[in-house]
Amino acid sequence: MKTTVIGILGSRLDHQGLGKRRHSRWRPSLGILMHPDFPVDEFVLIHHADEAELAGITLRDMRTISPTTHFTAHVVNYSNPWDFGEVYSQLHDFTRHYRFDPEQNHYYVHITTGTHVAQICLFLLTEANYIPGKLLQTSPSKEGTQGTLQIIDLDLSRYDQIASRFEREAQEGMAYLKGGIDTRNPAFNALIAQLEQVSIRSAAPILLTGATGVGKSRLAKRIYALKKQRGQVSGKLVEVNCATLRGDNAMSALFGHVKGAFTGALTARSGLLREADKGLLFLDEIGELGLDEQAMLLRAIEDKVFTPFGSDKETSSDFQLIAGTNRDLFQRVRDGKFREDLLARINLWTYELPGLRHRLEDLEANIEYELQQFTRKVGHKVSFNKAAREQYLAFAQTPAATWRANFRDLNSSITRMATLANGGRITEESVTEEIRRLRYDWGSFQSVTGNNDPNAMLREVLAEEVLANIDHFDRVQLAEVIRVCRTAKSLADAGRTLFNISRTQRSSANDSHRLRVYLQKYGLTFGELQ
Structure with missing residues (x-):
């Protein structure tokens, strides 16, 4: 050398x-x-x-x-x-x-x-x-x-003291993103570990996917707070649920408008993108955004400029985008409802947040977190007695506990029990009543016809001559697979639910492929079932 x-x-x-x-x-x-x-x-x-x-x-x-x-x-x-x-x-x-x-x-x-x-x-x-x-x-x-x-x-990694400091800062950043919750789920912890690095080192768009209630909005807020703490952003966090934006209101809310741009536009409006300048813009349910808004958003991400509604002059905004969705955006592209170029732009850092059913090892820590949050709100401590905690945890990890709304269900459940806890103690009686309510709520989403008569569900997707050649055993199994697919947000989500045990015993779990092959045996696709 x-x-x-x-x-x-x-x-x-x-x-x-x-x-x-x-x-x-x-x-x-x-x-x-x-x-x-x-x-x-x-x-x-x-x-x-x-x-x-x-x-x-x-x-x-x-x-x-x-x-x-x-x-x-x-x-x-x-x-x-x-x-x-x-x-x-x-x-x-x-x-x-x-x-x-x-x-x-x-x-x-x-x-x-x-x-x-x-x-x-x-x-x-x-x-x-x-x-x-x-x-x-x-x-x-x-x-x-x-x-x-x-x-x-x-090369600072050569210096043990500096390297240990960086490692300590990374651990602090991960704990911050997790809200101080001591999570044990390996997949979730690995996701957060990488997201901590990306949050600090990159200003590129981040896409958070997952079912309703998995914590996309909460995580976006923590990413912003971490970047603010580390001096990565100086502007504010601007949040919007794209499902609430329609027509001219969508254009105006996102990109602003000039006075007189449309009927009722009595004054000019800067728009949410402009408000997020030097900060972070969180677009939740981005899959609900219209195609015109998607085109303008793509330009705003790439060129940092956009044209307010009704104006002939460009304005600029230097923001970082975090997008959230519970939709399969690739399917939305195939359906012509989402721009492929926008998906390619926001798909650089994509993180699918697992639902509560797939993070049961984190259940106890999240229960404690919810109790702490409730305590801060009401000003007095609330906790389970030992038997009540064991009873609730035992039920919460059974197949009967579907946690349809994920952590929102958990938050509501803990809030109800804590509110009714006399003397700040949640008892077995409170837990028994709460379990009864959760069973009723989740049971209300079940299709009685679909549960009792698998043939009724199968006739919706299979021809009679095909159905006639399927054993009753296989009919029951296929009907349950179809039910799970219809309630799942994605092929991967359905696969994790159906193969929840066997996937943990494999070195590489490819749930999507296993489910796709099973459906193909009957000439079905996940998209058709959705």
Whole structure:
């Protein structure tokens, strides 16, 4: 491996007078070449156009000290050496045109010489890996003219103390996104771990999918709070449920309007996208948005500009989008109800939040969280007695507990019991009554005809001649599969429900494929059943 040093000419330190005395003084750029244990194969000396004479003298002296080193001069010509933007721009141009080959070279960036602005720019370019190397700091010594040198590696993972701090911050970020709930579900924890990194490192759109009540809105708020805490956004969080937007109201609410744009538009309106400038826009149920609004939203995401309703002038807004949906957007695209280009744009970071039925190991921690939230609201503590807690947990994990509305069901259930708890204690009697109510509520969604007569459901999707060749055993099984598919939000969601045990015993669970193959046996598709 060869060694390449990149440095800026020091107009004062590398000067030290143009007479013979300069050879008896420490000059940083030359001192690097005097270390026998640090041989330099190439030295790139960056200097300003006005310093050509000094650069020529310095390069001649450097060649005398190290005749085997290849020297290259790179000229910059910024008008103001203290203008950060101008200096960074020209040094950045250097990194774009210089041919780095980290497979064959070790690169060191000398940050002792040059103005403080230039030194900061070199540091930033190295830290961002535009220059794939390490920093080199030199200083004078009492003996000789070579001075001392120190190598600074910006790979922070090498420094245990810093790495542990980053790990601690990541753990704090994950706990923040989880609302302080000690979740144990491996899939959910892995999802949150990656989402913590994406939230801090990226401003690209994030798509949160999952059934109603899985916590999309709550998670979006926590992402915003985390980004705000880390200085990633300065604007506010703007939330809107796209299912509530229709017609002109949708255009006006999202993109604003000018006065007189339509009947009743007595004053101008800035719109939600504008309000989210420098902040975060959460569009829940984005699958309900109209095609015209989708087209304008796509442009706003990509170009940061849009045209308010009734206006002929563009306005701008620099926001990050988080989209939520309980729909299968790919199916919506196939149905012509969602733009494929918009889906491609928001599908960079997609996270499907599992429902409560698929996170039963997190049930107890979420019950405790709901009790804590209730306590904060009412100002006094409420808790289960031991027997009541065991009774509730036992029921909550049975197949009878469908948790149709997921965490919303859990929140409502805990709120009811906590409100009626005398002396702040939830008893077995309260739990028994709550279980009775939950059974009734969830049972009300069941189709009596579909439960008692599987043939009635099968006749809706199969021809009589096909049905006549299916055993009663297979009819009952197929009817249940169809019922699950009709209530599921996606093929994957239905697969997780149907294969809830066997999927945990596989190294790679492909529930969607298993269900698709099963349905194909009867000439059915998930889309048709929906």
